[in-house]
Every structure is written in C-alpha cells, then in structure tokens.
Amino acid sequence: MGDSIIEIQNVDKHFGRLQALNSVSMRVERGEVMVIIGPSGSGKSTLLRCINGLEHVDRGMIIVDGIPVTHKQTDINKVRAEVGMVFQLFNLFPHLTALDNICLAQQVVRKRSRQEAEAKARNLLDKVGIPEKADSYPSQLSGGQQQRVAIARALAMDPKIMLFDEPTSALDPEMIKEVLDVMLDLAREGMTMVVVSHEMGFVRAAANRMVFMDAGQIIEEATPKELFTNPKHERTKLFLKSILHH
C-alpha cells in the first residue's frame, strides 16, 4: 500500500442536482507534491475542500493520516489542525495584524502561550520573507504579501499536509513568483502538498504527480513528464493545449 497519508475512495458529492464529484479515488504519499489541474467547475476545489471536511461527501471515504474524515464520530477539528489550507482569496482576518493572524489559532487551538506563538509567528514571517510586516494589517499588504502571511498562518499549526486552492490566481503577475518561491521551498523541505494550480513553472519544478479532472471525474493521473509529453486522453490533450498556448 505504500505510505499514503491521504486516501480518497469512491467519493461522490452533489450540489443540488449538480454532481461535483463522481466516484473520485486518489492517493497521496507522504512527502509528495500532488498537483490537480482541470477546467473551472471540474471539481478540483471541491475535492480539496473535502479533504479537510469543509465540504461533506455524499458517498465514499476519505482517510487523512489514518483518521477517517468522513466518519461522523471523527473530531474534524483534530484533522483540520493537521491539515493546513491556503485559499485563493487569502481569507486573512482583516481585524488582526499579520502577527496576530498567525498567532490566533496557535493560541486558541494548540493552546500555546503568547510568547511561544509569537516567536513561531516571527520565525515564519522570516521564512516567507516579510519579517518587517508583522504589525501590518492585511489591508496594508499587497496580494502577494497577504498570501505569504496566509501560508505562514497555516504553517504555524505544524501541519502534516498543506492544501493550496489556486493560491496564485487572484494575484497580479509580478506577485505570483514570490508566492511560488515560498511553495517551492516547502516542497523541497518534504512537505506533503496537494495543489490546485495551473502554474506550470511550479508544476515542472515541484510536482511528483499530476491529476487531470473534468466534470467531477479524475480523467488521468501521471507524472508531469508523462502528462505533458504523452497525455492519453483526448480531453487532457485539449486542456493542456489551451493552457500551454499563451
């Protein structure tokens, strides 16, 4: 079975009549960087949100680090504390400074002391390259800086897995690189990552495996090299063509 940290088995998910996920199965190994691509509305984000229980599945099973997320008895908050998530629109807490954004959950969920949380937060701000922004409010930061604070906020919980939901698609082009650099560093450190993104630079540099989704189904799963050079399905070919040509 290998050393899989995320296991998704035959997951179905409906939003009203729309079938967002259709019998999706996927496995992510420890330390692996998995990138999910696909057209909008194909279920990529939904799949990601099912992994940390932000969406409930209708059928099937998801096991994260040995804990069945989809079981009713599971304390989902325990799972979430181990799974960091980074959102497309950052979702920083606007009433708190960058530092307090990173400290809040450490203190509330991990029950760390203020000093401990703050030391960790400053460390992480250093790591994402904006130590001088500790006392800035989100509205005073650029998009790229906000997203880096959001990554630091997720990392502060010492997660075993990081989920990235289109982390660069709301950013201006010149800010994409600073966020991708942080993500690349994380990948090099051996963090398990599931990334929904069409940033091919990141994919080439960091992805171990790729999944192509369309209409709620996984169409194809392969290494980036295989997928780029030799896609097996017609839909994959068409999609890759459309995103690689510009």
Next chain:
Amino acid sequence: MVSESKPQSREIVSDVQRWGPATGRLLAIPALERLPWWGLILIISAIFVVYSVLVSANYQETLLFLADGIVVTVQLSVLAYALALVLGLITGLGRVSKNPILYTMATLYVEVIRGVPLLVLLIYVAFVVAPVLGLRDDTLRAILGLGIGYGAYLGEVYRAGIESIPRGQMEAARSLGMTYLQAMRHVILPQAIRVILPPLGNDFIAMLKDTSLASAISVPELMLLGRMNNARTFRSFETFTLVALIYLVMTLILSAGVRWIERRTSGGR
C-alpha cells in the same frame, strides 16, 4: 478626529453668543455650515432650558421634581439595553445556526416579540410573566420587559452583522482547527461588531425613548413623574415641555455619540 471637533464646537458656542441664534447671518459663517442641524437644536434647547430654569421658579420646581425620574430613566435604559444586548447576541447566533432547534427557537422569539406592541409586551411581562418569576420590583419588571422586547430587534441586528462577514472568514478559521464557537468569538464577532455599532447605537436611542412606556406599569421614570407633577400642579405647559426637552437633549447627545462612532468605524480599517 477628537482634536478636530473640540475646537470646532468651542468656536460655535462663541459664534452663537456673538450673533445670537436665528439671525440670517449665522448660515454664512463657514464653521456653522459644517455644524449639523441637530447640533444647533441641541445648543438652542440647552440654552432655553438653562435660561428658563434660571429665571422661573416654576421651571426650577418642576425640574427638581423630575430629577429623580431622569436618573431612573437612565438606569432603566442602560440595564434594559444590557439585557437586550445579551438576549440579542444569543438570538442572533441562533438565527444563523444550522441547528434546527436553535434556529426555530430564535426565529419564534423574534417573530412573536416583533409582532406584539411594546406597550402590550411591557404590561404582559409585568403582570403575567413577572409574578410567575416572583419579581415584585416595578423597575426590574420594566427592565425585563424592555430587554425582552429589544432583544428581538437586536437579534436581527446581530444576525445581519454576522451575515455581512464573508464566508471565507469562517472557512479559514475552521480550516485552522477552530471550533464553530471559537471561530465566532475570535474571528466573526469582532468583525461583525464593528459593522453593527451604529445600528446598535440607534436602537439604544430608540429604547431610551421607549422607556417612557414604563410609566404605564408605574415605574417612577421621567414620564411618570411628569404626569404626577402635572396632576399635582396643573402646570401642563411647563411640565411636559420640560419632559420633552429632557428626552430630546438625552437623545441628541446620544446621536452625536453614534455619529462619532460611525465616523470612526467607517474611516479606520
């Protein structure tokens, strides 16, 4: 902001003294154009009240008689509003809850209370609910009645505030492992409170005026003392003019406060 408004108001008082109220030249003065109309009324009524009381023994006696009522009215407003804030918060949380029991209870409370006139509610609480609870004190009964009544309105204010916060905030907090209540307390409510401070202030003003209804259940507040003074002295004009002016001065001061809060919350972020 504070340092700006203080010298401005001092200037205004001196302007009023120099030219006197209601001369046509007043509006031509730049400092007064910035002065809101209610500020003018506030100043004029304050001057009128002070002047009347100073020159007339009748007004002095009336004011003396009403003084205790002012204290009771303020007490009643503050305590009833505190109760309403707590009830409102619980109700607001119930109204946004996914739990059908909490949601239904909160909705039922809001719909029932909003559908009953406040005077009827006050009398109902005073003569039906309070005896069951063993409450004897008139003021306590009025606090309970007003608190229950305004709790329903404030519940809707809280609900609107909570719903005005983008969904991503709750998701981000939950994704960090916070429970629903932790996320509410540390992420959603601090942001929602900023949004609803002005409407909360407006409801406080409305409640201050509605405390006059408590005169119907014999709470010795401003209105009841006014009626008693009228019955005692038959000086209706002096009595009720003073009663109305005292309410007006209190609400104008409060609405100045609400405007100040509005400016602060919309400006800084």
